[in-house]
């Protein structure tokens with residue numbers, strides 16, 4: 390078996406004295422799609438933010454695409470280039486146009502020619518179906534459009550892995566599907582994806598594996614059919630009954 | 636039908652009426668106030684223009700003048716002292732040209748086209764070099780004029796430009812050090828900034844101008860003028876660093892996180908994401924800081940430099956002209972006004988322009 394895309398072993402994370410992640414062991418294969426769910430405060434965001442060092446873990450190992458995540462800044466930058474991230478609040482750069490948002494990192498961090506970076510950016514903006522907005526500023530777009538730009542911006546770095554942290558929770562209901570459609574397309578092309586989301590329809594359709602977290606631990610994981618239809622753990626059952634009744 | 640939904644268009648008269656003459660009390664206040672303004676304006680025009688004496692060397696006429704108008708003669712006779720101070724008379728064209736060069740460089744750097752390090756840096760290096768060669772001479776057959784003889788407007792401009800040019804990069808460095816992740820660097824910087832901000836500018840100037848030469852080894856001190864500029868720049872940097880830091884703090888944390896997640900290194904994050912937005916947020920206080928700095932340059936009189944302010948006082952300080960002090964101050968005030976007013980108008984323009992991307 391080849392090296393997994395992400396390997397996390399015996400990882401612990403503390404915020405001061407608060408034990409936020411407890412003994413996390415997780416391997417995600419290349420091309421695998423993993424959905425992480427769990428109640429608020431269970432550590433889902435913290436887990437995926439540890440993968441690209443937006444948060445620092447205190448014990449255990451994290452290896453991303455063969456690169457160990459340690460204090461070596463070159464390794465951190467390498468991992469961040471290989472793992473794109475999409476945030477709940479989009480976090481587009483408001484002082485740059487959509488196109489500039491998409492070109493910035495390829496030009497600066499990958500040292501790609503501007504003209505080439507522009508071509509790539511336009512290609513991805515077409516993929517997320519908003520090429521006509523390329524010269525607008527983020528503030529002029531709707532939430533759904535902004536999130537699609539954020540996805541395009543991450544894809545422009547040609548990452549091997551995409552991390553999503555609740556990409557649809559800040560969106561109005563009518564905009565959720567346009568973002569999920571883009572994510573489904575991405576999954577069908579074989580991208581390695583780790584998504585924190587409560588969109589269970591998306592999880593059923595796309596995920597190879599669903600992971601349930603509570604209190605900083607991985608409680609249960611399994612294929613979507615088994616996970617949703619036949620959960621083993623009491624807390625999983627409780628959680629699933631709550632989000633279904635919503 | 637559609638017409639009904641349009642707001643009624645106010646005529647000029649009805650607007651005036653509703654604003655100033657709506658009630659009887661409004662009418663009385665408006666009339667009293669308008670009369671007062673008209674009277675002040677009329678007196679001012681009478682003093683400054685109608686009854687004024689403009690011709691040079693007309694001090695005697697001014698003194699006998701019974702109309703009580705302004706004696707602009709003091710300005711038309713002695714303006715060279717105000718603009719050039721003690722600069723040798725035959726060489727004053729150099730000082731004038733140097734001022735023009737600096738003003739042009741200043742105006743050019745306000746144009747968006749120059750807003751990149753690649754264009755801004757050469758512009759200022761060349762501008763400063765030309766200014767220095769013109770003022771100081773000693774090259775190209777220009778006779779040498781040492782800094783002690785610089786004065787008037789060109790000295791003011793030199794101090795202001797030097798302070799901003801040295802102070803702004805320093806301010807950025809201070810602001811970045813102050814938010815360093817290493818606590819001892821951040822704390823030391825905070826202490827330095829707070830200490831300098833709590834000192835009066837005058838004491839800093841005295842320290843740099845007079846105390847420093849005793850402390851530093853010989854040959855390290857440089858001319859008093861440059862020491863004073865360094866002192867000013869340090870003071871400017873400490874205030875401006877806090878302004879920049881305020882601008883950075885108003886950025887959502889997500890901005891830097893998004894930049895990190897894209898693999899941008901520290902300097903790219905600072906240069907492309909953090910600082911541009913921080914400066915945008917901090918634009919009004921930054922313009923304010925520049926305005927304050929322009930005005931503070933006149934403090935150098937106290938340690939014996941002849942900036943515009945001091946030169947103005949000197950020009951009207953002779954027995955022949957000492958009755959026309961007010962006219963001289965009005966003239967110097969106008970010079971400051973031109974600079975400060977254009978600065979604040981430019982600030983307002985920038986705010987409007989940069990507002991586009993925000994929304």
Ligand SMILES: Nc1ncnc2c1ncn2[C@@H]1O[C@H](COP(=O)(O)OP(=O)(O)OP(=O)(O)O)[C@@H](O)[C@H]1O
Nearest residue numbers: 404405407409427428429430431432433434435436
């Ligand atoms: N910067 C921080 N400092 C201290 N505690 C934090 C910090 N960030 C998160 N926590 C705590 O860590 C725990 C996990 O937070 P995390 O954001 O990972 O939860 P989550 O599962 O993503 O929740 P949500 O569904 O609300 O986003 C929470 O109890 C939270 O209060």
Ligand SMILES: [Mg+2]
Nearest residue numbers: 433434435555
């Ligand atoms: Mg979260």
